[in-house]
Amino acid sequence: MNYEEIHKPVLLKEVLYYLNLKKGDIVFEGTLGGAGHTVEIIEAIAPTGKIIGVDLDSKAISTATIRLKKFLSNLFLINDCFANISGILRGLNIGSINGFFLDLGLSSIQIENSGRGFSYMRNEKLDMRFDPRSELDACDVVNNYTEKKLKEIIYKYGEERWSSRISKNIVSHRSLKKITHTGELVEIIKESIPAQYRSIRKGHPAKRVFQALRIEVNRELDNLDKALEDGFELLKSCGRMVIISYHSLEDRIVKRKFRKFSGRCICPSDFPVCKCGAEKKAKIITKKVVKPSLDEIRENPRSRSARLRVLEKL
Numbered sequence: 553m554n555y556e557e558i559h560k561p562v563l564l565k566e567v568l569y570y571l572n573l574k575k576g577d578i579v580f581e582g583t584l585g586g587a588g589h590t591v592e593i594i595e596a597i598a599p600t601g602k603i604i605g606v607d608l609d610s611k612a613i614s615t616a617t618i619r620l621k622k623f624l625s626n627l628f629l630i631n632d633c634f635a636n637i638s639g640i641l642r643g644l645n646i647g648s649i650n651g652f653f654l655d656l657g658l659s660s661i662q663i664e665n666s667g668r669g670f671s672y673m674r675n676e677k678l679d680m681r682f683d684p685r686s687e688l689d690a691c692d693v694v695n696n697y698t699e700k701k702l703k704e705i706i707y708k709y710g711e712e713r714w715s716s717r718i719s720k721n722i723v724s725h726r727s728l729k730k731i732t733h734t735g736e737l738v739e740i741i742k743e744s745i746p747a748q749y750r751s752i753r754k755g756h757p758a759k760r761v762f763q764a765l766r767i768e769v770n771r772e773l774d775n776l777d778k779a780l781e782d783g784f785e786l787l788k789s790c791g792r793m794v795i796i797s798y799h800s801l802e803d804r805i806v807k808r809k810f811r812k813f814s815g816r817c818i819c820p821s822d823f824p825v826c827k828c829g830a831e832k833k834a835k836i837i838t839k840k841v842v843k844p845s846l847d848e849i850r851e852n853p854r855s856r857s858a859r860l861r862v863l864e865k866l
């Protein structure tokens with residue numbers, strides 16, 4: 553199977569509609585994946601427009617290079633983190649952009665074929681790095697973090713109510729033998745959740761812990777926060793940011809950041825004076841978050857949790 557058969561781009565029509573591109577525009581696409589969205593974005597800006605397509609995973613860059621070979625004059629394909637947008641654009645001598653697009657998380661091909669332990673349905677090495685060059689992997693986190701730190705990330709990034717029991721069990725298992733594979737971790741998680749809760753729970757019992765480990769390993773929330781701040785600075789007037797997120801932690805960051813750019817204070821309600829520096833520099837285009845239609849979810853069940861938000865710079 554090739555990439556197009558494995559990964560279907562999510563909310564494709566909506567992304568194109570909301571990016572509102574015209575011929576000659578410059579677009580920063582920070583999550584290239586297999587270029588599912590890119591091929592359509594190019595059509596909108598060609599022949600003179602440019603896309604800066606970025607991905608942390610070098611395999612995504614090589615897949616996209618093959619898929620996009622007839623558009624190479626419209627493309628810069630870069631193996632880097634989207635949070636480095638300022639440095640990337642500086643290196644290309646590009647001062648500003650018309651569109652900024654992120655389709656967060658991971659591609660179906662990374663789940664199905666990467667062998668990097670992203671899925672709790674397969675027994676693979678515990679890795680979970682988008683970028684195999686980075687130092688920290690899931691095996692380090694699971695085997696070296698203190699019980700307290702493990703509990704903290706599983707609770708904070710996985711919103712897992714059984715984080716205490718799970719981290720305690722991880723620590724007790726690893727004192728006997730290093731935990732190296734996803735299958736072992738899944739068993740530890742299952743035995744940590746009381747049986748009566750396991751059966752009534754939505755989704756796989758390991759889903760939340762896997763999400764937490766992936767976020768920690770790839771510093772996903774920090775990178776998103778920085779990319780939105782720096783990306784916004786580089787947007788031209790009337791340029792748009794279109795972001796698809798897949799879980800509430802990401803969506804919360806996007807929502808808060810968009811509120812701040814649109815001049816609404818995001819300080820905690822008990823702050824006597826505003827400290828966030830919110831100043832009206834943009835308008836929110838999607839008053840309500842955009843979700844995939846039932847037809848799209850039927851055709852592509854992985855789109856189910858997608859949430860799209862759009863902002864336009866004044």
Ligand SMILES: C[S@@+](CC[C@H](N)C(=O)[O-])C[C@H]1O[C@@H](n2cnc3c(N)ncnc32)[C@H](O)[C@@H]1O
Pocket residue numbers: 559560561562582583584585586587588589606607608609612632633634635655656657658659682775
């Ligand atoms: C959901 S996929 C994108 C799929 C793509 N839109 C398509 O339709 O083919 C997300 C991609 O973003 C990449 N990614 C995640 N975090 C990243 C980051 N901080 N910087 C660059 N790429 C990142 C992943 O490696 C993955 O390839």
